[in-house]
Structures are given as C-alpha cells and as structure tokens.
Amino acid sequence: MNSVFPSYAFKIEFFDEMxxxxxxxxxxxxxxKGEIELxxxxxxxxxxKRTDNxxxxxxxxxxGNKIxxxxxxYEIVEFADEPTRRTFEVNMQHTYAMIKPGFYNRMGEAIDRIYQEGLFIVNLRLGLISRETAMNFYGEHRGKPFYDSLVQYITSGPIVAMELVGNNAISRWRQIIGPTNLDTAKREAPNSLRALYARSTTENFAHGSDSPESAQRELGIIFGQHSVQLISTTDGCTCGVIRPHALKDGMAGKIIRDIVANGFEITGxxxxxxxxxxxGxxxxxxxxVVQDYSEMVKQLASGPCLxxxxxxxxxxxxFRDLCGPxxxxxAKQVRPSTLRAKYGSDVVFNAIHCTDLPEDAELETEYFFTLLDE
Structure with a gap:
C-alpha cells in the first residue's frame, strides 16, 4: 500500500431485486485523487473502471454504511484486505449516545456539536423506552442506591437515541458531553453539553458509552432490539426530511436549531x-411535475436522511414558508433567511424536503414513522 496516497478496499453488496x-x-x-473502482x-x-465521477x-x-x-x-459489509482493516478498525468506532428525557428540544445543539467534532450519526430515534429495557440497559447498576431513580427517570419521557461513528467516537462523545457530575462539568468543562444544559447530576442531559464493549452492548439493546418506540402523532403535523447531503455535511444540527427557534415542536x-x-x-x-425528479430520488437514496x-x-x-423556494x-435571491437559502445549493441539493400540500402531511409523516418503522 502506498504510504503517501494509500488505497482502501471494502467488500460491498448490491441487492438485485429483479x-x-x-x-x-x-x-x-x-x-x-479520490477515485474509485469496482x-x-x-x-x-x-x-x-477507475473514476472520479x-x-x-x-x-x-x-x-454498515450505504453508498x-x-x-x-450498495452496503459496505466488510474490509477487503488487512491494510484497510488495520487502518480503519483501530480508530473507527461506533458508540451509543443518548439525550435524556426533558432535553430533546436541545437535539439541534447536540447534533451540531457531534458534526463539529468530526463524528457522524448513522442511526437516530426519538421515542420512549420501556421499564424492562431501562432495567436491562442499566443492569450493571442493579442493587445500587440510585438504580431505581435512574430507571424511573430514563423512562419518564422521550429520549433521543443515536448511534455515532467516527475516529475515537467513544472518547470524543464523552468529551463533548463532559463529566457526569454537574458541578465538575461546570468547573472543568464549561463548554460541554452537560455544563451548558444539565439540571442536576441525575438529569445530566446525555449518556455516552464508556468502552467498546459497553458500546456494543448498549447499541444492541437500543437498536438491535428495536427498543425505542417512536412518539410521532401525525395529527396536525407536517413532515420535514433533512436530505443526505445536508446530514453528511454537518448542517442537520443548525437546521434543527432554526426550526425550533421558529416555534416548531419536534414530535418525531x-x-x-x-x-x-x-x-421514488x-x-x-x-x-x-418537476424536471429534476430522478436526481431528487438519487440524492434522497444516497445516504442516511433525517x-x-x-x-x-x-x-x-x-414550514413551507420557513423552507423557502x-x-x-x-431562495438565496428572494428569501435569503430561509432554510434552503442558508443550507442548500440548488434544486436537488436544497438541504430539506417539506410537505407541500396539507392533504399530504399525514401521508408523508406516516410513511416514515409508521410504514418504514414497521
């Protein structure tokens, strides 16, 4: 492998439906040169053949990523050679990140910090977990004086459950959220999420796995067992979809902060x-109806969307007004303060989809939060 400009090989799979x-x-x-070949x-x-297109x-x-x-x-399923494995397996980690009950309105701030630190979100669910799931999740604390209150708190309202990936993701997320104790966080890490937003050492805003073993266990409980029950209602709501390019480029947190600042409640x-x-x-x-339909479909299928x-x-x-043309x-010319003007670049890479007609709102929210969830 060229040590200056190495090449990396991955096994990928395509499901041929026909x-x-x-x-x-x-x-x-x-x-x-950033070229690929298959x-x-x-x-x-x-x-x-080798191409940069x-x-x-x-x-x-x-x-696990889809490209x-x-x-x-295609789904990336495995490393194809040992040099690639050694390069990526040592530093590239998955970790479990959770925004605790009472704080999901700060989701935008947390997501913004995640991407600022070079991490990526590959899974996220806003919802509730059962007491049984909580007891399993905090099983290592069973018998300790704070165990019951911990279980009660974590099941008291919606959480934001996230799977993060990136170099040294476990330690970097824990650094972002800061020390568990609120007083310590304010003293030693005043810019951490806990120092900024926590209410107490129990209601301390967020959780992060403390080791690769814990991350694997916690991700298995939360995502492997489909334990987070989505809380969406569809009634009286509209649908917004942050497109893959905006999520990958770290714009999602800022978009969500703007949405909340404009008086919207995130219900799913x-x-x-x-x-x-x-x-499609x-x-x-x-x-x-729109000339760029096929390109819009390709962009929406190009990676995770939120x-x-x-x-x-x-x-x-x-919400249509907030999104803009x-x-x-x-949008940049006529509505420069809208989401698409601030975070998009053209008609395909326009950062966010919004429901256009009131009669479609329930259909679109149900599509994601009911049909796809099932």
Whole structure:
C-alpha cells in the first residue's frame, strides 16, 4: 500500500431485486485523487473502471454504511484486505449516545456539536423506552442506591437515541458531553453539553458509552432490539426530511436549531436509509411535475436522511414558508433567511424536503414513522 496516497478496499453488496440476488463487489478507494473502482467478485472481472465521477468521500467508508454509485445503492459489509482493516478498525468506532428525557428540544445543539467534532450519526430515534429495557440497559447498576431513580427517570419521557461513528467516537462523545457530575462539568468543562444544559447530576442531559464493549452492548439493546418506540402523532403535523447531503455535511444540527427557534415542536425524529425504490415512492407526487425528479430520488437514496415530524399552527404552510423556494439559488435571491437559502445549493441539493400540500402531511409523516418503522 502506498504510504503517501494509500488505497482502501471494502467488500460491498448490491441487492438485485429483479433476480432476487445479493451481488458482491470490492470497492477500492484511491486517496490520491479520490477515485474509485469496482470489481465483480462473482464473475471475477472489473465492473467499474477507475473514476472520479462519484460522490463518495473517505468519511463515508465504514461498515454498515450505504453508498450510491451510478444510481445503485450498495452496503459496505466488510474490509477487503488487512491494510484497510488495520487502518480503519483501530480508530473507527461506533458508540451509543443518548439525550435524556426533558432535553430533546436541545437535539439541534447536540447534533451540531457531534458534526463539529468530526463524528457522524448513522442511526437516530426519538421515542420512549420501556421499564424492562431501562432495567436491562442499566443492569450493571442493579442493587445500587440510585438504580431505581435512574430507571424511573430514563423512562419518564422521550429520549433521543443515536448511534455515532467516527475516529475515537467513544472518547470524543464523552468529551463533548463532559463529566457526569454537574458541578465538575461546570468547573472543568464549561463548554460541554452537560455544563451548558444539565439540571442536576441525575438529569445530566446525555449518556455516552464508556468502552467498546459497553458500546456494543448498549447499541444492541437500543437498536438491535428495536427498543425505542417512536412518539410521532401525525395529527396536525407536517413532515420535514433533512436530505443526505445536508446530514453528511454537518448542517442537520443548525437546521434543527432554526426550526425550533421558529416555534416548531419536534414530535418525531428518525434516521432512515432509503433505497432508490423507496425514495421514488416517497417522492412519487413529483414524478412528471418537476424536471429534476430522478436526481431528487438519487440524492434522497444516497445516504442516511433525517425525517422530522413537526407541529405548529398551520404547520404545513408555516414550514413551507420557513423552507423557502425549492431552488436554493432562487431562495438565496428572494428569501435569503430561509432554510434552503442558508443550507442548500440548488434544486436537488436544497438541504430539506417539506410537505407541500396539507392533504399530504399525514401521508408523508406516516410513511416514515409508521410504514418504514414497521
């Protein structure tokens, strides 16, 4: 491997719906010019010649992520060689991050810090956990004086459960949130999330796994067992979807902060990975209506998106007004304070989707928070 400009190899899979087959490939990412190539494992031949015509970045290369190449969605499933494994496995970590009950209105601030520190969100659910799940989650504290109050508190309201990934994600997230004790946090880490937002040492804003073993266990309980019950209501709400490019580029936290600052209540939130068929189904109403429909579908299927259910009086129109014109270039000229003007670049990469018609609001929120959740 070239030590100056190394190349990294990953095993990836594409599910061929027509043939009902999983087709395996090797993706090689060349860091010198950011080029990729694909090799067809089954047929033992090159599938895509070396090219820079793609949107993949080095930060997208981790196990479990979904990437889009030439309109096909692939899942990264394994390292393809030992040098790649050694490079990524040592530092690239997954960790469990939780915003505790009473603080989910500060979701935007937490997400903003996550991306500022170079971490990425690959899973997120806003919802409730059962007492049984909480007792299992805090099982190591069973028998301690604070155990019952801890379980009672963590089940008292909605949490924001997140899976984060990045270099040294475990220690970096714990550094972001600060010491467990509130007084210590204010004294030693005054800019930490706990120092800024916690109410007490129990109601201390957030939780973070303390070791790789704990992270694996906690992620298994929360996401592996589908333990977070979404709290969305769909009634009187509208749907917003932060697009993959905005999530990847670290804009989601700022977008959410702007949404909350404009008087919207977040009543549902989840990260979803849509394939091309699902993205096309969700955006079906725009087929034949907007010129860039196919590119919009590809963008929505290009990586994780963050779906939001939002409540406010006259929610659909109010949120449309906040989002601004669909084309970000137009928005920058005529509505420069809108979300698409501030965080988008054009009609496809316009940062956020919003429901256009009141009669579609319930359908769109149900699509994410009921159909996809099932």
């Amino acid at each position: 043939a009902e087959l999983v087709r395996p490939y090797v993706l090689t990412y060349h860091t010198e 090799f067809d494992i089954r047929n033992r031949r090159p599938f895509l 793609h949107t993949i970045q080095k930060k997208d290369l981790f196990i 889009l190449v030439n309109g096909r969605q 939130a989840m990260v979803a990975n849509l394939d091309l068929a699902t993205a 189904e969700f955006l079906e109403v725009y087929r034949g 779906a939001l259910e939002l409540r406010k009086d006259n929610a659909v129109q109010a 669909r084309d970000s270039q137009v």
